[in-house]
Amino acid sequence: MPTDNKPFSEKMVDILNYGSLNLAMGIGYRMGLFDVMDAAGRPCTIDEICRDATLNPRYVKEWLGVMVCGGIVDLIRDDDGEPRFLLPKDHGDLLTRRAGNNNLGVYTQEIPLLTDCAMAHVHQGFLTGRGVSYENYPDFHGFMAELGDAKHRQVLVDVFLPSVDEGRLVEALRQGINVCDLGCAQGVATILMAEAFPKSRFTGLDISADALETARAEAGRKNLTNICFLERDAAQLRHPGDLSEAFDYITAFDAIHDQTRPMEALQGIHEMLKDDGTFSMIDIAAETDIDGNRNHPMGAFLYTVSLMHCMPVGLVDNGAGLGMMWGRQLAEEMLLKAGFSAVSVMEIPNDPFNLHFFCHK
Known part of the structure; x- marks a missing residue:
């Protein structure tokens, strides 16, 4: 892990955020959420994601909050104002089962x-x-x-x-x-x-x-x-x-x-x-x-x-x-x-x- 010159207080905030992010990403990987969003290839509503993943919307909404705040998933609002969520393709290239030997999501x-x-x-x-x-x-x-x-x-x-x-x-x-x-x-x-x-x-x-x-x-x-x-x-x-x-x-x-x-x-x-x-x-x-x-x-x-x-x-x-x-x-x-x-x-x-x-x- 390369060293950095951040004040230790900032580094501690990063540690807490990234530790939490890893936990939530592990859940998302296991539940197939990254694969579902990657397969969609477009911004999706929570209901669309849950339909394809057969998961509970309330849990998925909270999980998406972690992913958006952590910079893993993009939040996009169209003219109707409803939030839609996109897993960028270059993120899917590293986070999904299709990634093969480049799959870091499994870790x-x-x-x-x-x-x-x-x-x-x-x-x-x-x-x-x-x-x-x-x-x-x-x-x-x-x-x-x-x-x-x-x-x-x-x-x-x-x-x-x-x-x-x-x-x-x-x-x-x-x-x-x-x-x-x-x-x-x-x-x-x-x-x-x-x-x-x-x-x-x-x-x-x-x-x-x-x-x-x-x-x-x-x-x-x-x-x-x-x-x-x-x-x-x-x-x-x-x-x-x-x-x-x-x-x-x-x-x-x-x-x-x-x-x-x-x-x-x-x-x-x-x-x-x-x-x-x-x-x-x-x-x-x-x-x-x-x-x-x-x-x-x-x-x-x-x-x-x-x-x-x-x-x-x-x-x-x-x-x-x-x-x-x-x-x-x-x-x-x-x-x-x-x-x-x-x-x-x-x-x-x-x-x-x-x-x-x-x-x-």
Whole structure:
């Protein structure tokens, strides 16, 4: 978050206004209001918006008050004097589900959701140092699936995978290889890959039984026969077992920093790879030292998400508690310590949030 020269009193007013605006935008996104207004493409009355959104006019009127005062929605009065409300197209380009990988609206739900899930537990953590278990985030898994769908569906198959290893990975996927997606949650990315590359075989691993049940149901609905989901603790995979040297390629999408035993998880990935296998770790683009993130455009937001979720779940059972902002330097150091012979770090096309750590066994 870039620094500014405002008096602190003015900055506090901004904080209160923008915090409130984020909460209201998260509600509007969840209720589909941005999508309805974007689809209309013209100034609409409250009744028109409510008809298309099937929502209560009194609640929507109050919500529109927030949006107008926050500069998200324009208020226009025609000759009849009735107020009409317009979501400018350039705002819709960033706030709606059609925005795909440019969708920032989906993130407005994150802080309110984490506050609802974990605030009391995080308060206790400040006093005790204890972590917060995944069971306290029941709605967060659904949000992460929605977020993954918003991001992965547009770019994973068409942009990211073709960028890996100068296109050689996609050729191998087309011919047929064994792939593991570690920390697959509800299987959004795993299923997209299995659909795109029917000759390859995909295994999704996660510690959440509920998330895996959702993933299996979706794969079954799509009649995918080249995919399976297993409940496994990533920290235990470093020991020789049925998955040792089983995979040509492994992915971990923003999953390692949540692990209670991240080094053991990385060692497990190394154990699961074939001798010539490769690993793509996609994780937050940040520096390890707080000072290095001083001018990060979303540093305050990302540290808050980490404080409310990533760090506490990583502290469970005296875990490492890396947090989302563990940073590039520590990530590279840990990957090399885990046994990988080479680690290349690169930006991801159309994804300013993350870095791609591409590792060779």
